Amino acid sequence: MTHTLYSPFDMHIHFRQNEMLRAIAPLSGYSFSGGVIMPNCIPPIDSAELLADYTEQVNNALGALDFTPFMTLFFRNYSEKELAEIKDSIIGIKLYPAGATTNSDQGVKEISKAEHTLAMMEEMGIRLLVHGETHGFVMDREKEFLSIYDYLAKKFPRLHIVMEHITTKDAVEFLDKYDNVTATVTLQHLLITLDDVIGGLMNPHLFCKPIAKRYEDRDSLLDAALNAHPKLCFGSDSAPHPIDKKESCGCAAGVFTAPIALQVLTQLFEKHNSLPNLQKFVSDNAVNIYNLTPSPKKVELCKKPFLVPEKYHTVVPMYAGQTLEWSIESVQ
Amino acid sequence: MTHTLYSPFDMHIHFRQNEMLRAIAPLSGYSFSGGVIMPNCIPPIDSAELLADYTEQVNNALGALDFTPFMTLFFRNYSEKELAEIKDSIIGIKLYPAGATTNSDQGVKEISKAEHTLAMMEEMGIRLLVHGETHGFVMDREKEFLSIYDYLAKKFPRLHIVMEHITTKDAVEFLDKYDNVTATVTLQHLLITLDDVIGGLMNPHLFCKPIAKRYEDRDSLLDAALNAHPKLCFGSDSAPHPIDKKESCGCAAGVFTAPIALQVLTQLFEKHNSLPNLQKFVSDNAVNIYNLTPSPKKVELCKKPFLVPEKYHTVVPMYAGQTLEWSIESVQ
Numbered sequence: 001m002t003h004t005l006y007s008p009f010d011m012h013i014h015f016r017q018n019e020m021l022r023a024i025a026p027l028s029g030y031s032f033s034g035g036v037i038m039p040n041c042i043p044p045i046d047s048a049e050l051l052a053d054y055t056e057q058v059n060n061a062l063g064a065l066d067f068t069p070f071m072t073l074f075f076r077n078y079s080e081k082e083l084a085e086i087k088d089s090i091i092g093i094k095l096y097p098a099g100a101t102t103n104s105d106q107g108v109k110e111i112s113k114a115e116h117t118l119a120m121m122e123e124m125g126i127r128l129l130v131h132g133e134t135h136g137f138v139m140d141r142e143k144e145f146l147s148i149y150d151y152l153a154k155k156f157p158r159l160h161i162v163m164e165h166i167t168t169k170d171a172v173e174f175l176d177k178y179d180n181v182t183a184t185v186t187l188q189h190l191l192i193t194l195d196d197v198i199g200g201l202m203n204p205h206l207f208c209k210p211i212a213k214r215y216e217d218r219d220s221l222l223d224a225a226l227n228a229h230p231k232l233c234f235g236s237d238s239a240p241h242p243i244d245k246k247e248s249c250g251c252a253a254g255v256f257t258a259p260i261a262l263q264v265l266t267q268l269f270e271k272h273n274s275l276p277n278l279q280k281f282v283s284d285n286a287v288n289i290y291n292l293t294p295s296p297k298k299v300e301l302c303k304k305p306f307l308v309p310e311k312y313h314t315v316v317p318m319y320a321g322q323t324l325e326w327s328i329e330s331v332q
Numbered sequence: 333m334t335h336t337l338y339s340p341f342d343m344h345i346h347f348r349q350n351e352m353l354r355a356i357a358p359l360s361g362y363s364f365s366g367g368v369i370m371p372n373c374i375p376p377i378d379s380a381e382l383l384a385d386y387t388e389q390v391n392n393a394l395g396a397l398d399f400t401p402f403m404t405l406f407f408r409n410y411s412e413k414e415l416a417e418i419k420d421s422i423i424g425i426k427l428y429p430a431g432a433t434t435n436s437d438q439g440v441k442e443i444s445k446a447e448h449t450l451a452m453m454e455e456m457g458i459r460l461l462v463h464g465e466t467h468g469f470v471m472d473r474e475k476e477f478l479s480i481y482d483y484l485a486k487k488f489p490r491l492h493i494v495m496e497h498i499t500t501k502d503a504v505e506f507l508d509k510y511d512n513v514t515a516t517v518t519l520q521h522l523l524i525t526l527d528d529v530i531g532g533l534m535n536p537h538l539f540c541k542p543i544a545k546r547y548e549d550r551d552s553l554l555d556a557a558l559n560a561h562p563k564l565c566f567g568s569d570s571a572p573h574p575i576d577k578k579e580s581c582g583c584a585a586g587v588f589t590a591p592i593a594l595q596v597l598t599q600l601f602e603k604h605n606s607l608p609n610l611q612k613f614v615s616d617n618a619v620n621i622y623n624l625t626p627s628p629k630k631v632e633l634c635k636k637p638f639l640v641p642e643k644y645h646t647v648v649p650m651y652a653g654q655t656l657e658w659s660i661e662s663v664q
Contacts, residue, residue, distance in 0.1 A: 137546060138531040139471070198530065198543055199470040202583035207534045214469060248579050249648070251534035316581070 001303040002329065003266055003275055007294035009286040010035035012129075012164055012184045012235025013258060014102075015058055015069075017041050022061045023313035024240050027259040029065030031328055033283075033295035036070045036129070036235065039094055040103040044074035048085050055089065066297055070290075072129060075108060077117045083124055091290060092127030092162065100133045100141075101209040101253055102239065107131075111148055118152070122159040127290075128152075129162045132171075133210055139194075142210050143170050153178035165189065165237045167210040169220035175231045182289050184235030187257045187264055188212065188318060190222045204251040205316050208239065226272050228280035233289060236261050242314040256317045260308055264319065266301045266326040302329035333635040334661065335598055335607055339626035341618040342367035344461075344496055344516045344567025345590060346434075347390055347401075349373050354393045355645035356572050359591040361397030363660055365615075365627035368402045368461070368567065371426055372435040376406035380417050387421070398629055402622075404461060407440060409449045415456055423622060424459030424494065432465045432473075433541040433585055434571065439463075443480055450484070454491040459622075460484070461494045464503075465542055471526075474542050475502050485510035497521065497569045499542040501552035507563045514621050516567030519589045519596055520544065520650060522554045536583040537648050540571065558604050560612035565621060568593050574646040588649045592640055596651065598633045598658040634661035 013035045015025050028035055037058055039045035045054050051073060058069045070091035078093075095114070096107030108114050121128060132149060133141035153161055163171055163183040175183055192212045197203055206212065224232050238261065239254025246252060257264070262282070269278040287294055306327035308319040345367045347357050360367055369390055371377035377386050383405060390401045402423035410425075427446070428439030440446050453460060464481060465473035485493055495503055495515040507515055524544045529535055538544065556564050570593070571586025578584060589596070594614070601610040619626055638659035640651040 137525070138527050139546075193469070195470050198539060202534070202536055202539045202585070203581065204534055204536070204583065205581055207530060211530055214471075247581055249535065249537055251536065253534070 003270070003278070003301045003326075005262060005279060005282060005299045005301065007033040007297050008262060008282040008299060009033060009233070009292065010236050010238070010258065010261065011233040011286050011290070012036050012038065012186070012237045014038050014040070014237070014239040014254065015061070016240060017057065020240055020242075020313070021057060024258065024315065025058060025061035026063070026065060027312060028238070029062045029067035031259070031262050031299055031331060032067060033297040034068035034070060034292070036072060036091055039072045039074040040096065040101070042103055044103065044106050045072070046074040046076050048082065051086055051089060066295055068295065074106070075114065075117070076106070077114065078120070080120055083117075083120055083126060087124055087126055090126070092129045092160075093121060094129040094131070094164075096131045097133060097135065099135070100131050104131070111152070115155070118156055118159060122156045127160045127162060129164055131165075132163050138211055139213065142166070142168050146170060146174055149174060149181065150177075153181050156180075165210060165235060166221065167213050168217045172220045172224050172229075175229065182231040182233070184233050184237075185221050185225060186235065186237040186255070187261050188255045189218065190225055190268065191218070191264075193218050204246045205318065205320070206255055207251055207253055208237065208255045209253040222272075225281050226269060226274040226277060228277035228285065230280075230285055231289070232281070233286045234261075234265070234282045240313075240315040243311065243316050246316060256312070256315045259312055260317055260319055260324065262299060262301065263306055263324045263326045263328060267324055270326075298332045300329045300332070301326050335602075335610070335633045335658075337594060337611060337614060337631045337633065339365040339629050340594060340614040340631060341365060341565070341624065342568050342570070342590065342593065343565040343618050343622070344368050344370065344518070344569045346370050346372070346569070346571040346586070347393070348572060349389065352572055352574075352645070353389060356590065356647065357390060357393035358395070358397060359644060360570070361394045361399035363591070363594050363631055363663060364399060365629040366400035366402060366624070368404060368423055371404045371406040372428065372433070374435055376435065376438050377404070378406040378408050380414065383418055383421060398627055400627065406438070407446065407449070408438070409446065410452070412452055415449075415452055415458060419456055419458055422458070424461045424492075425453060426461040426463070426496075428463045429465060429467065431467070432463050436463070443484070447487070450488055450491060454488045459492045459494060461496055463497075464495050470543055471545065474498070474500050478502060478506055481506065481513065482509070485513050488512075497542060497567060498553065499545050500549045504552045504556050504561075507561065514563040514565070516565050516569075517553050517557060518567065518569040518587070519593050520587045521550065522557055522600065523550070523596075525550050536578045537650065537652070538587060539578075539583055539585055540569065540587045541585040554604075557613050558601060558606040558609060560609035560617065562612075562617055563621070564613070565618045566593075566597070566614045572645075572647040575643065575648050576646075578648060588644070588647045591644055592649055592651055592656065594631060594633065595638055595656045595658045595660060599656055602658075630664045632661045632663070633658050
């Protein structure tokens with residue numbers, strides 16, 4: 001049994017820098033046609049110079065692989081001149097509330113102070129990508145942030161706002177509220193709940209931000225993905241950390257899924273008799289929402305066991321050491 | 333500034349076995365007059381023979397220290413003869429739902445099948461200590477178990493039931509519902525919430541079962557402790573795991589607090605202007621509830637900095653490497 005995916009896109013990835021970038025970018029580059037590369041580097045990618053430099057590093061890491069990195073800028077208050085200069089080099093600007101996740105200390109402290117830049121982005125057609133969490137109690141952060149999405153979507157009705165890596169039923173329901181709001185969802189949030197992170201033994205490799213929530217949240221996200229909700233795209237949020245930063249006191253947030261995402265998604269959609277919708281979830285929806293041009297890349301998956309490596313480079317992937325039902329047979 | 337505690341008791345401790353037992357029992361033995369020693373060993377302490385053997389091991393580990401180990405038996409269905417034999421050697425029988433925490437695989441699967449033994453315990457005046465969590469969603473397990481407490485408290489009105497290590501506002505409120513129900517609470521649940529475990533970086537050393545909950549839960553527990561709620565005793569649930577079992581994939585549940593508990597409690601009660609109530613919380617309530625005889629032990633705490641060691645033996649304690657405001661000055 002085989003299943004073919006055409007031009008799959010990963011609309012939310014962390015490629016990191018230097019040695020990690022060189023080690024992991026090719027893993028996405030092999031099986032995906034393109035993806036949104038997040039800008040939470042050290043320092044954050046927040047100028048034309050840093051963007052040009054990081055884009056070059058990313059392209060060098062990808063080498064000859066057929067993969068389009070859709071670059072992003074780290075949100076700060078930009079001048080009109082700055083925005084005009086970088087506009088065509090990016091797919092959007094990523095807003096992090098200060099301190100919400102990995103390398104986000106220089107993020108936004110007060111949304112009201114961001115409005116001048118947001119207004120210019122709306123005028124210039126620059127997309128806003130958002131890590132939508134408040135600084136509240138860990139289980140409530142996304143739900144609390146919905147009021148900020150609400151405010152922004154109303155105030156800037158022509159600004160395309162992407163709720164990144166949504167994790168709650170409330171966020172899924174929010175999608176239907178405004179035409180200018182879409183979302184991405186990760187692999188792990190279709191599969192796990194907080195029980196998988198801390199319900200048995202504690203599993204640092206499933207610790208991410210936003211944290212996995214309740215069963216009703218997971219089920220709502222899965223239902224939206226399986227039904228190819230037209231405003232929802234796959235974005236893995238694949239976030240590599242070396243094993244010593246995960247299995248330690250002060251474990252960093254992030255689940256590494258890039259090299260296994262398509263195999264697991266195929267298994268998941270098949271299990272739920274939804275394979276015909278997978279193409280929309282991993283490609284067509286993104287093409288429509290972000291006006292992308294699909295690449296000729298064709299990924300053929302085959303129902304034969306795939307033993308997930310214990311590590312890629314220094315990074316432990318989700319399902320490390322476990323056997324998946326589907327493999328990537330070929331990429332053309 | 334000094335503060336004296338008379339005969340402090342820790343009504344819930346894990347002493348473990350072998351090398352760990354020998355390393356950590358003296359830490360409790362130094363500053364406490366006695367404590368309830370939990371029976372989730374390998375194998376579980378569930379016979380007169382195992383109990384006698386474990387009691388001897390515990391006493392050997394304590395050596396000449398003035399500390400009374402109140403031994404417990406692991407709940408299974410016992411015969412009347414067995415119960416009669418061990419009755420005077422234990423402070424109670426500890427019921428674990430199967431799989432709820434460390435070494436509890438042989439716990440109870442269905443409460444209805446335990447009722448015959450519970451009825452005999454009620455008749456014979458043997459206390460029931462309970463790890464009160466269902467197998468539900470990690471944040472709901474204690475709340476869901478309240479209906480089981482409710483059932484048991486009503487069905488066996490003369491059975492003294494101890495809700496061990498309560499973590500929720502609901503459990504605090506439940507205390508007032510039945511005369512035959514009391515509770516213990518740990519140090520960490522007076523101090524932390526889920527945010528401290530997974531809200532920033534993930535902290536395996538604060539991962540325990542039941543998991544720390546919400547702010548309103550923490551505040552309710554703290555309020556009950558500071559006001560020396562007469563049905564609430566200090567029980568640290570101090571649970572040592574070697575560092576390699578904590579800082580790893582599949583981190584074991586347990587916070588190690590025995591050697592720092594009295595210092596931190598003094599600091600906490602002082603901060604909230606409740607120092608006069610600490611004696612009740614760490615001793616007098618236990619004396620009343622469990623009919624204990626206080627020992628002549630006198631622990632003098634002094635307000636001078638105490639740098640918590642990074643490790644005791646192979647175990648990382650809570651507040652490792654941090655400085656507490658209070659030290660133990662002398663024990664007489």
